[in-house]
Amino acid sequence: MSFLAKNDAAVYELAKQELERQSYNLEMIASENFASPSVIEAMGSIFTNKYAEGYPSKRYYGGCEIVDKLEQLAIDRVKELFGCKFANVQPNSGSQANQGVYQALLNPYDKILGMDLSHGGHLTHGAKVSSSGKTYQSFFYGVNLNGRIDYDRVRDIAKIVQPKLIVCGASAYPREIEFKTFRQIADEVGAYLFADIAHIAGLVAANEHQNPFPHAHAVTSTTHKTLRGPRGGFILTNDEEISKKINSAIFPGIQGGPLENIIAAKAVGFGENLKPEWKTYAKQVKINAKILADVLSKEGFDVVSGGTDNHLILLSFLNRDFSGKDADHALENAGITVNKNTVPGETRSPFVTSGIRIGSAALTSRGMKDKEFTFIAQKIAEVLNNINDANIHAKVRKEVKELSSNFIIYDKPTY
């Protein structure tokens, strides 16, 4: 019996319920994944007990000789993974990593240019409700009606705005990000280029998406999306001066003691990303996303931009009589978890939307391949074609459970 089962029945019971939910539903939120039992074990390890403000061999407390080695291991692995010179693995999240970059490179009220949230960008890329949009003057570029970034338009906007920093990278963009072109634009207006690769990092690590280096001045990512590590963030750069500023921005700028147990799990995750099998995984993630795009297109759905280059697709319901919210609910009833999403030419509010975002990374981690993704895409089409039919939703839910049962990852709730 686990310690949790013995000592805290309430939390154990919820963990059991969550294990059941994760095991018997199809998790297709594009930012989610299934961390390995080794990653989860490291997160729950004794490193949680240690305070270690500062950086390896420059700490404010004693007793850090082991966590110094641990944090250095995580740093060395992530540098190898992305082929860069400096790394900070302390950010507790992607948002804090982004905040760290802004604090390192900008002064309050400086101008930043990022991708519009409603076009696939992220809150921390300057949205007015985020500290990035309150602390800095934020401006936006977006996608054309064809769902793709128009780089000439980005250049035109950058020339008018004259930002100090350009953010590239997205949360809901199915196409390759052209880092080299972004850097050319940044150079033309004398801006820093900052790439937030949180969504695509696992693909970049496998050379299945172009690398932001040598183009970006700073790069951030989360560790838990396509990288499949623990929930957290990191920052990379090739510039020593920028790396010093980033380190000071993270600690003592915005964070206190680093979560060394999470850093242990980041090291484990990066270790997994460095293995040859990672390449096979990343390739399959892309193949599976393409299958979703192809089958749903053939079924008559409007796949934004006509397909995908990465781990996600966007479906637009602008030409349908139901919303993204309706689709999200119907699929949830059928045991398929996605999220509603705005689409190019959006006419509904962000709480309702006219689209959904579907990702392939998590189910690929469960071992699902072409056959299963073809089946899943057909099931998504069946639900969407019968959006108000609870009987169909219940039937698909049963089929989803049957499929899921053959692809179980965890066998106990305390992993």
Ligand code: DSN
């Ligand atoms: N919430 C994440 C996503 O779903 O893309 C981004 O932080």
